[in-house]
Amino acid sequence: MEKKDYKGSVEQIEQIALETYKLIISSSLKEAIPGQFISILCPNKTLRRPFSIAHFDSEKNELTVLFKLKGEGTNYIANLKKGDVVNFLAPLGNGFELVNKKALLVGAGIGIAPMLFLKKELDKKNIDNYFIAGFKNNEEVIKGADKTVVGGSVLDDIDSIIEEKKIELIYSCGPNIVLKKLADIALKKNIESQLALERVMACSIGVCRGCVIKLIKKQEIVTASVCKDGPVFLGSEIIWD
Numbered sequence: 373m374e375k376k377d378y379k380g381s382v383e384q385i386e387q388i389a390l391e392t393y394k395l396i397i398s399s400s401l402k403e404a405i406p407g408q409f410i411s412i413l414c415p416n417k418t419l420r421r422p423f424s425i426a427h428f429d430s431e432k433n434e435l436t437v438l439f440k441l442k443g444e445g446t447n448y449i450a451n452l453k454k455g456d457v458v459n460f461l462a463p464l465g466n467g468f469e470l471v472n473k474k475a476l477l478v479g480a481g482i483g484i485a486p487m488l489f490l491k492k493e494l495d496k497k498n499i500d501n502y503f504i505a506g507f508k509n510n511e512e513v514i515k516g517a518d519k520t521v522v523g524g525s526v527l528d529d530i531d532s533i534i535e536e537k538k539i540e541l542i543y544s545c546g547p548n549i550v551l552k553k554l555a556d557i558a559l560k561k562n563i564e565s566q567l568a569l570e571r572v573m574a575c576s577i578g579v580c581r582g583c584v585i586k587l588i589k590k591q592e593i594v595t596a597s598v599c600k601d602g603p604v605f606l607g608s609e610i611i612w613d
């Protein structure tokens with residue numbers, strides 16, 4: 373679907389965990405897939421703020437994002453009220469490829485957002501899946517996973533879960549350190565991993581080259597922009613910094 377500038381309105385904004393908000397936007401956006409994101413325009417800020425789509429309701433034309441407070445942009449969004457206008461670009465990037473394989477979903481911290489959307493779409497297609505999410509503490513927990521790890525690492529029991537559940541494919545979003553470890557685990561176990569990366573973005577549409585990473589494809593090193601070619605990449609192709 374072609375990306376476009378949308379003018380939506382706030383349907384709902386609420387705090388759901390420590391410094392974490394849920395924003396539901398009503399707009400004319402007709403479709404989106406898990407892993408894609410939107411980029412919200414904040415007043416007096418040249419750079420839009422990117423957020424993963426955490427849910428898309430095609431009947432109501434509503435999309436949901438979950439976000440953590442960080443700086444001025446996210447504080448502005450957290451203070452929006454029902455009915456306020458939201459300007460955003462969408463749908464951005466390439467999302468996860470839904471494959472009919474037993475899937476493990478791993479969401480670390482606010483990285484749970486796109487995984488919640490992915491889980492719903494996998495369930496709709498009756499694709500067997502198991503979803504683990506990890507958070508630093510109880511106050512930050514966002515519900516929705518089959519297993520929630522608080523305090524420890526979301527990867528602590530990952531090997532045994534992969535074996536027990538006969539996992540054939542790993543999907544994840546979270547900090548680079550978690551994604552890199554998952555890419556290594558998947559390679560060792562000879563299973564595919566699809567990982568949603570996060571990079572500081574300026575244009576969000578593949579023009580500025582500010583979010584470029586290196587990939588290895590067919591033994592050749594190539595570059596790709598996280599905003600346009602990603603944010604989802606095969607773990608086996610990512611060259612980690």
Ligand SMILES: Cc1cc2nc3c(=O)[nH]c(=O)nc-3n(C[C@H](O)[C@H](O)[C@H](O)COP(=O)(O)OP(=O)(O)OC[C@H]3O[C@@H](n4cnc5c(N)ncnc54)[C@H](O)[C@@H]3O)c2cc1C
Pocket residue numbers: 409419420421422423424425437438439440441442443444445446447482485486569570571572573603
């Ligand atoms: C593809 C993608 C999806 C994302 N999805 C989510 C999500 O679902 N929920 C969520 O809470 N956050 C998400 N982020 C991170 C989110 O974009 C930043 O937290 C947000 O832009 C911070 O803006 P700020 O003005 O509050 O912070 P500031 O620190 O004031 O931002 C200053 C500048 O740095 C950029 N920036 C700061 N932190 C990040 C970051 N971690 N990633 C990218 N750019 C950053 C901002 O966009 C802005 O241009 C995502 C980032 C990307 C790239």
Ligand code: FES
Pocket residue numbers: 572573574575576577578579580581582583584597598599600
């Ligand atoms: S942010 Fe400009 S190319 Fe990705």
